[in-house]
Amino acid sequence: MTRFPEKFLWGTATAxxxxxxxxxxxxxxxxxxxxxxxxxxxxxxxCDHYWRYPQDLDILSELGFGAYRFSLEWSRIEPEEGExxxxxxxxxxxxxxxxxERNLLPVLTYHHFTTPLWATADGGxxxxxxxxxxxxxCEHATERLGSRIGMACTINEPNVVTTIGxxxxxxxxxxxxxxxxxxxxxxxxVAAHRSSYxxxxxxxxxFPVGLTLSxxxxxxxxGYEDQIAKYRGEHEDIYLEAAQGNxxxxxxxxxxxxxxxxxxxxxxxxxxxxxMGYEYWPTAAEASIRxxxxxxxxxxxxxxxGIGTDDDEKRKLYLHDSLTGIARTxxxxxxxxxxxxxxxxxxxxxxxxxQMRFGLVEVDRVTQKRxxxxxxxxxxEIIRSQQxxx
Numbered sequence: 464m465t466r467f468p469e470k471f472l473w474g475t476a477t478a479x480x481x482x483x484x485x486x487x488x489x490x491x492x493x494x495x496x497x498x499x500x501x502x503x504x505x506x507x508x509x510c511d512h513y514w515r516y517p518q519d520l521d522i523l524s525e526l527g528f529g530a531y532r533f534s535l536e537w538s539r540i541e542p543e544e545g546e547x548x549x550x551x552x553x554x555x556x557x558x559x560x561x562x563x564e565r566n567l568l569p570v571l572t573y574h575h576f577t578t579p580l581w582a583t584a585d586g587g588x589x590x591x592x593x594x595x596x597x598x599x600x601c602e603h604a605t606e607r608l609g610s611r612i613g614m615a616c617t618i619n620e621p622n623v624v625t626t627i628g629x630x631x632x633x634x635x636x637x638x639x640x641x642x643x644x645x646x647x648x649x650x651x652x653v654a655a656h657r658s659s660y661x662x663x664x665x666x667x668x669x670f671p672v673g674l675t676l677s678x679x680x681x682x683x684x685x686g687y688e689d690q691i692a693k694y695r696g697e698h699e700d701i702y703l704e705a706a707q708g709n710x711x712x713x714x715x716x717x718x719x720x721x722x723x724x725x726x727x728x729x730x731x732x733x734x735x736x737x738x739m740g741y742e743y744w745p746t747a748a749e750a751s752i753r754x755x756x757x758x759x760x761x762x763x764x765x766x767x768x769g770i771g772t773d774d775d776e777k778r779k780l781y782l783h784d785s786l787t788g789i790a791r792t793x794x795x796x797x798x799x800x801x802x803x804x805x806x807x808x809x810x811x812x813x814x815x816x817x818q819m820r821f822g823l824v825e826v827d828r829v830t831q832k833r834x835x836x837x838x839x840x841x842x843x844e845i846i847r848s849q850q851x852x853x
Contacts, residue, residue: 464852465790471567472801474530474845475523475823476767478575479539481810482512488538489577490635491813501633502553504816516558519807520565522824522833526843530568532766532803533558534575534619534779537582539667541600544581551605559611568613568801570766572675573601573659575619576634587636588624588648594655601659602666609668616713616766617659620677621652622698633814649697653705660709674706675713675766678751680744682731684723694722695754703758706806711800712759713766716751719744724733739771739819745781749788756797763798765789769805771812771819778838786851804842808833 479485484507495502512519523531539551555571562569573598578587582596601617624634625648632639656674663672678699681691706712718741721728730736735743748768755763770781786802793799809822817828823839826832845851 465787465853467790467849472530473528474532474803475528475805475807476532476805477807479534479536479641480506480577483536484509484511485514486536486538488542488580490580490583490800491577494635506811509627509811511715511831517561518565520561522766523567524565526839527846530570531562532570534572535604537574538579539599541579547603556608556611559608570614571612572616572619573703576624588651589644591651593651594658597655598658598662602662602818605663605666606667609666612668612670615663616670616675617656618652619675620715622702623677625652626698653701654770656705662749670712673711673713674702675715676702678714678716679718680747680750681719682719690722694727700772703755707759709761711762711764712755713764714751714755715767716747718747738783744768744786745784748785752792752799753798761796762800764801766803769821771821773820775836779841
């Protein structure tokens with residue numbers, strides 16, 4: 464058996480736009496309804512989690528999880544600049560309370576990919592004005608919710624927003640090869656994290672605050688190993704440096720990224736490729752933890768890790784091998800304090816729509832019925848025993 468520390472925190476995660484439904488006032492709703500985007504379908508009602516969250520939290524409690532990571536929808540709370548909705552803040556207060564009632568530590572993410580339309584109308588994350596706008600939002604949300612929060616993440620995977628939105632064109636604003644926009648958005652993301660961190664810490668409540676980052680194991684075509692530092696530097700290391708002195712850092716890792724003659728390149732021939740288009744690479748979390756530990760002397764959490772597949776046995780195998788690697792980092796003295804599986808529900812996987820199934824719980828697209836998968840019960844046994852069969 465591989466054993467985990469007694470107080471190791473087990474959680475799962477969602478994001479507001481992927482599960483709530485009806486988030487009509489943000490850039491993603493606009494993007495998925497626009498012509499000629501890569502989106503295969505629209506989010507619509509999603510998983511109706513906005514109303515069904517008590518049922519979903521009951522599932523987490525039944526499975527033995529100790530934490531739930533979810534996000535605020537900025538566009539609900541501040542539908543127009545400077546106009547804050549008391550009723551929407553009350554809604555998220557009820558979700559936080561519901562977590563506490565079920566002995567789930569609520570881990571709140573302030574920004575998970577979606578930005579209000581009024582904030583994207585004049586440049587979004589490439590406009591320096593976004594820093595003060597997001598900080599003000601965090602101040603207002605914390606003033607109402609801070610006393611209920613267990614942990615907080617400022618921004619989810621800022622490097623995904625900048626890379627896919629400004630270089631690859633598959634996220635809003637849909638730019639391709641916009642190097643200038645990428646650099647400006649990166650600078651603003653770093654500044655927004657630092658500013659919002661201070662704003663959240665200054666509000667009510669006493670809880671750890673950190674940043675979550677999309678990270679990879681990194682590889683290279685033969686002869687291009689020296690390029691890894693260059694690409695990882697602007698996609699990961701700049702944010703690791705920005706997180707120094709925070710209360711914790713969230714590692715989010717799924718696969719490997721390779722570089723070569725043409726820069727970032729695709730999967731290596733002969734390596735299994737998942738429906739998401741990246742390699743089946745269950746040691747990614749371990750490699751990412753070790754890289755984060757080179758920069759940071761603060762507690763680490765794996766705040767996302769999982770696999771999008773219709774093969775639930777493969778999900779168990781991936782999670783088993785990933786958790787084994789994470790346990791190795793703990794045995795080596797790295798301060799890893801928790802693991803959050805992505806995701807609780809089969810949800811709206813951005814441009815891929817509902818065809819990528821990361822959930823421990825299947826959601827019927829017509830009836831919204833929830834059905835726990837075998838992997839949910841398998842992970843539940845690991846959580847309850849704090850040990851993983853070898």
